[in-house]
Amino acid sequence: MxxxxxxxxxxxxxxxxxxxxxxxxxxxxxxxxxxxxxxxxxxxxxxxxxxxxxxxxxxxxxxxxxxxxxxxxxxxxxxxxxxxxxxxxxxxxxxxxxxxxxxxxxxxxxxxxxxxxxxxxxxxxxxxxxxxxxxxxxxxxxxxxxxxxxxxxxxxxxxxxxxxxxxxxxxxxxxxxxxxxxxxxxxxxxxxxxHSAQNIAFHEVGRQAIMADPEWKGGDYRQHNTVPARGLSVARMTAHITYLSEQALQRKFGRALQDRDALGFGFDADFQVESYLRYQGSTFVDRFDANSYLYITRAMDYFDLAxxxxxxxxxxxxxxxxxxxxxxxxxxxxxxxxxxxxxxxxxxxxxxxxxxxxxxxxxxxxxxxxxxxxxxxxxxxxxxxxxxxxxxxxxx
Amino acid sequence: MxxxxxxxxxxxxxxxxxxxxxxxxxxxxxxxxxxxxxxxxxxxxxxxxxxxxxxxxxxxxxxxxxxxxxxxxxxxxxxxxxxxxxxxxxxxxxxxxxxxxxxxxxxxxxxxxxxxxxxxxxxxxxxxxxxxxxxxxxxxxxxxxxxxxxxxxxxxxxxxxxxxxxxxxxxxxxxxxxxxxxxxxxxxxxxxxxHSAQNIAFHEVGRQAIMADPEWKGGDYRQHNTVPARGLSVARMTAHITYLSEQALQRKFGRALQDRDALGFGFDADFQVESYLRYQGSTFVDRFDANSYLYITRAMDYFDLAxxxxxxxxxxxxxxxxxxxxxxxxxxxxxxxxxxxxxxxxxxxxxxxxxxxxxxxxxxxxxxxxxxxxxxxxxxxxxxxxxxxxxxxxxx
Structure with missing residues (x-):
């Protein structure tokens, strides 16, 4: 062996x-x-x-x-x-x-x-x-x-x-x-x-985000030398919110702004919580495989011991x-x-x-x-x- | 006038x-x-x-x-x-x-x-x-x-x-x-x-899903005759979960399967809750504009009366x-x-x-x-x- x-x-x-x-x-x-x-x-x-x-x-x-x-x-x-x-x-x-x-x-x-x-x-x-x-x-x-x-x-x-x-x-x-x-x-x-209906729902959103990314290529991204980075990042962002409590997010970030004194009136990350989530999404892509994410979330969804x-x-x-x-x-x-x-x-x-x-x-x-x-x-x-x-x- | x-x-x-x-x-x-x-x-x-x-x-x-x-x-x-x-x-x-x-x-x-x-x-x-x-x-x-x-x-x-x-x-x-x-x-x-940090976070996920869709074209999809349908759909799916309570999802769907007697061991919508969410996402695209979604979620994020x-x-x-x-x-x-x-x-x-x-x-x-x-x-x-x-x- x-x-x-x-x-x-x-x-x-x-x-x-x-x-x-x-x-x-x-x-x-x-x-x-x-x-x-x-x-x-x-x-x-x-x-x-x-x-x-x-x-x-x-x-x-x-x-x-x-x-x-x-x-x-x-x-x-x-x-x-x-x-x-x-x-x-x-x-x-x-x-x-x-x-x-x-x-x-x-x-x-x-x-x-x-x-x-x-x-x-x-x-x-x-x-x-x-x-x-x-x-x-x-x-x-x-x-x-x-x-x-x-x-x-x-x-x-x-x-x-x-x-x-x-x-x-x-x-x-x-x-x-x-x-x-x-x-x-x-x-x-x-x-x-x-796994509850709500938890399946959040996983499904993540999977749909990955599979919606054209770079996913029906799962064959490795052969195409692409990475469904944006889809995987959105999946991670969604999941990450569910890992934290509303109180923790409020205490940690509240409505604090990111590197600015006033609202930017645009779609950049005005708020720290946005910047934090974007970071969580983008770094996840460097350490996790998108197809693996599909399979492991599916395994959790399928879990029903009774x-x-x-x-x-x-x-x-x-x-x-x-x-x-x-x-x-x-x-x-x-x-x-x-x-x-x-x-x-x-x-x-x-x-x-x-x-x-x-x-x-x-x-x-x-x-x-x-x-x-x-x-x-x-x-x-x-x-x-x-x-x-x-x-x-x-x-x- | x-x-x-x-x-x-x-x-x-x-x-x-x-x-x-x-x-x-x-x-x-x-x-x-x-x-x-x-x-x-x-x-x-x-x-x-x-x-x-x-x-x-x-x-x-x-x-x-x-x-x-x-x-x-x-x-x-x-x-x-x-x-x-x-x-x-x-x-x-x-x-x-x-x-x-x-x-x-x-x-x-x-x-x-x-x-x-x-x-x-x-x-x-x-x-x-x-x-x-x-x-x-x-x-x-x-x-x-x-x-x-x-x-x-x-x-x-x-x-x-x-x-x-x-x-x-x-x-x-x-x-x-x-x-x-x-x-x-x-x-x-x-x-x-x-708007709370958690609510801003959910909106940001939706916006990122839209902007991650290559069909969004930096917001100029109308000139390109495209629609960021998949991104907007994922945004709607995420938001939709937040509109319902965990109990409502459990009561309405639980772990009930969609049009099948057993798990499919694949990534189709096995569960009714998945099928329901996909439907919510896809029909939303026919009635709502993706850029409007960005603007109106932003307006809510910015709301802080105090x-x-x-x-x-x-x-x-x-x-x-x-x-x-x-x-x-x-x-x-x-x-x-x-x-x-x-x-x-x-x-x-x-x-x-x-x-x-x-x-x-x-x-x-x-x-x-x-x-x-x-x-x-x-x-x-x-x-x-x-x-x-x-x-x-x-x-x-």
Whole structure:
């Protein structure tokens, strides 16, 4: 298998993905046993790009899987190879932090359909052509299947904890539902058991913006040496508004003007909030693939854990041995607290061991990525308790 | 003046505008005394398109001005000349309705910058070329100035009531602040005294979507015989989400599929909410001008009544003789109740006569256009009281 990893074809990868792969680990899986996707397609071989922090202990009991959100990736706690920014969960992961690599073997895997090394529409098919829109539509369950396959490959039988926010939280729920025996504890943050109509609507706007861009070329922009930059930028701008609370935008920007003393009476960015959004849109294009954005938003839209279990969410967790700790944020309007409550109710109905904290925060959905002391304290306590039951040493 | 109206140049008008003008009244104003806009430009002559219902009484005391929202127009209570749909406020205006043309002389004026007959970027300049992006950026105060000029032209000294929702509510507030002696009663619905950072952000996304469309041609699409249909459609889709509540979307669509029994594993509209949004986007293009959309969203962004009065909102209403009745809706997240409360506080500080009702509704911002019995009952009572004070007859 190691040989196969080394021989993974790097040709045709986008620059960003090349940089990512040069800085993380990866495995080529499914060559012998292809992955059967929810859509019915069999995929294999496929590449899984991942990053690890810390060391797996002798009894393999300290593995923590971090599941990333829509546009994040495996570079959890280090400088990003493309943007040069700090790790997206540096606040939580690192020496002395709640998830300390001195104690845990921390793994984060770029999701299936992604663009940071794991196989997605950016990858090449057997004939050496980019998949683009011929890549099969994947689901959150498919993402989790590739993660389980990687753990098999790495010889990790089970996980001390699976943790993630937003789409990462959906993966956590899917892990607990699909592989209960492999999940000792689960921490779904700022997520839902199914994507709401409003959330599908916002994703659809983003996809339409990308597909409306003539540079998208029906998904074949790479062959045409174009980038649907404007469409992808508009998609990101729309999504970005949903990640912040109205209060956060008001506090951060209000009606403050950008580099001017008076209204410009034109269509330049008069207001700071416009300038900020334009910047968010334009920088996103440098680090994310437009087709990947289509696929991953689609996977989130398709997520409906109850539907996959006879329409009853509690069935997804029947007899679960997993210990759960859920978090939501008061000002998160993308995944409001009631969505977490529905999961808690289902877990209670399944007689699961579950804690739930609604964290007071005015930062909106993005709060899960920020320094939220109440969440960190509660999470540390939860992990300490779980570690004691698991018999994990060195967790204070 | 009547001659000027008849001679108004119809050349070069878009089809939709031509149809609109054929079905409503219009006046050409400002030929002798141009309108000085907030941006400093003097505009004139300019055309004002409007519709009226009912008859002005002998003492000219029964005039009601309805101010329309962003993409609405003067066709309040009749079949729309372009879409063929019923009037947008048919529920409120008509025989036996709260605003009955048998009692009131009802006027609605297409806003400055609009595309249903009033001068905007669609109109031709003195040289016969479409204004497009050379049209001056207008404000809500400019819109109100043209409305006051039309009333002068029609010989209507003052208004029994000025009423409107959303951007229409902004105009109502501006009327009360700028022409207090001409406004006997004012009904601002589902609006704010200044556009919030989040609202500016959503508008900016819409504008960027339009301007990203290569068919927009820097605003000169008419000369190129193109239409930035995809950009305008994405803009409308984004805005449309903000007009509905999360609950309304969930109730109306949830995760119901469109014309299929199972997920399609593709990027067609799997979900009804996607199909609905796409329809909203595509039909909008047939009735609204993309440049107008840029101008009118900009006017809303610029609206900040306190800023125009030394930073103190109460100053805008100092000594006001107007009777106010405000409405907000519990599930309106575009103009939430707290925005209306701020106006009420300012009116109280100015010792104004003010009523305020927060209507329980799960329909979101769009509730102001729908059949909301609590609002209608309260409004009827308010108007009855105002009519009694005014000495208006025939208001039961």
């Amino acid at each position: 190691e040989a196969a990893i080394e021989e993974a074809p790097f040709d045709g990868l986008a620059d960003a993905e090349r940089k990512a792969l040069a800085r993380c680990r990866h495995a080529v899986l499914g060559a012998d046993r292809p992955l059967r996707l929810d859509c019915g397609v069999e995929l294999g071989p496929y590449r899984v790009a991942y990053q690890t922090y810390g060391t797996l202990n002798a009894d393999k009991s300290n593995a923590v899987l971090i599941c990333h959100a829509l546009t994040l990736d495996q570079f959890v706690a280090e400088e990003h190879p493309v943007t040069g920014k700090e790790g997206w969960w540096d606040s939580l992961v690192g020496p002395g932090k709640v998830l300390d690599p001195a104690r845990y073997f921390i793994i984060c895997i770029n999701v299936l359909g992604g663009c940071m090394g794991t196989t997605g529409p950016l990858a090449l098919d057997a004939s050496g052509q980019p998949w683009n829109l011929r890549f099969p539509v994947v689901t959150v369950a498919d993402m989790v299947r590739t993660q389980a396959a990687l753990l098999d490959h790495l010889g990790i039988p089970d996980l001390f904890c699976v943790i993630g926010g937003s789409m990462g939280g959906m993966q956590v729920l899917e892990w607990a539902a699909s592989y209960p025996a492999r999940v000792f504890s689960a921490v779904p943050i700022a997520c839902a058991a199914r 539907a996959a279990h006879g329409g009853v969410l509690a069935n997804a967790f029947k007899g679960t041995p997993t210990r759960f700790c859920l978090f939501s944020f008061t000002s998160d309007w993308l995944f409001p607290t009631r969505e977490s409550r529905e999961i808690v109710h289902a877990l209670n109905a399944a007689a699961a061991n579950v804690s739930f904290v609604e964290v007071e925060s005015d930062k909106g959905h993005d709060a899960f990525l920020l320094d939220e002391p109440e969440m960190f304290r509660t999470l540390a306590g939860f992990l300490k308790g779980a570690a004691a039951v698991r018999g994990l040493k060195d967790v204070p | 009547e001659a000027a109206i008849e001679e108004a140049p119809f050349d070069g008008l878009a089809d939709a505008e031509r149809k609109a003008l054929a079905r409503c009244r219009h006046a050409v104003l400002g030929a002798d005394r141009p309108l000085r806009l907030d941006c400093g430009v003097e505009l004139g002559p300019y055309r004002v398109a409007y519709q009226t219902y009912g008859t002005l009484n002998a003492d000219k005391s029964n005039a009601v001005l309805i101010c329309h929202a962003l993409t609405l127009d003067q066709f309040v209570a009749e079949e729309h000349p372009v879409t063929g749909k019923e009037g947008w406020w048919d529920s409120l205006v008509g025989p036996g309705k709260v605003l009955d043309p048998a009692r009131y002389f009802i006027i609605c004026i297409n806003v400055l910058g609009g595309c249903m007959g009033t001068t905007g970027p669609l109109a031709l300049d003195a040289s016969g070329q479409p204004w497009n992006l050379r049209f001056p950026v207008v404000t809500v105060a400019d819109m109100v100035r043209t409305q006051a000029a039309l009333l002068d032209h029609l010989g209507i000294p003052d208004l029994f009531c000025v009423i409107g929702g959303s951007m229409g509510g902004m105009q109502v507030l501006e009327w009360a602040a700028s022409y207090p002696a001409r406004v006997f009663s004012a009904v601002p619905i589902a609006c704010a005294a200044r 800023a125009a009065h030394g930073g103190v909102l109460a100053n805008a209403f100092k000594g006001t003789p107007t009777r106010f009745c405000l409405f907000s809706f519990t599930s309106d997240w575009l103009f939430p109740t707290r925005e209306s409360r701020e106006i009420v506080h300012a009116l109280n500080a100015a010792a104004a006569n003010v009523s305020f009702v927060e209507v329980e509704s799960d329909k979101g911002h769009d509730a102001f256009l729908l059949d909301e019995p609590e609002m209608f009952r309260t409004l009827a009572g308010f108007l009855k009281g105002a009519a009694a004070v005014r000495g208006l007859k025939d208001v039961p």
